[in-house]
Amino acid sequence: GNSVTQMEGPVTLSEEAFLTINCTYTATGYPSLFWYVQYPGEGLQLLLKATKADDKGSNKGFEATYRKETTSFHLEKGSVQVSDSAVYFCALRGYNQGGKLIFGQGTELSVKP
């Protein structure tokens, strides 16, 4: 079945450091891929998405490229801020799965001033 494996946290960085959170997936066909962010005490917010191979999603300085050859969708940001502290979830929606999202385990990011 479909699955998502995400880099374990917590990840602690200093402000302005470079961020990479690894995400790999297993799926048949051509899934759509997403990154969601969850700030403390809140629901999930869509951060970015990609729906086909080689697509790059980007938002608020975050980027991720859909790599079919490596089945990966790693999240990157060049310079993190304290306000980026949150839990990040990689997710996929498989083909013909009725809308079901499969989430990775989540990566907690803490950015220190």
Add this chain to the structure above:
Amino acid sequence: DTEVTQTPKHLVMGMTNKKSLKCEQHMGHRAMYWYKQKAKKPPELMFVYSYEKLSINESVPSRFSPECPNSSLLNLHLHALQPEDSALYLCASSQGVVDTQYFGPGTRLTVL
């Protein structure tokens, strides 16, 4: 506007109580979802409604009863819950089941 609203924000209930969670969206989305999220874990899908009809039930116990009275509204009726049902309950919606899902802020449920 990609807003999904959920009420109440917090709910405390006893194991013999009956309560309901409410979710609303006014984006014209035709698919709506309930997820359950335990602390430090990812959300787990419970139910999917598509065009006001239940299309997915992820083997959820019958003490959780979903309802979709119209295309903008989704309810989750709760009865005889257990303490292990305490969690954050998230609602989401999307244009259709093949489209991007947008989440509400959640209802934090505590069962005593």
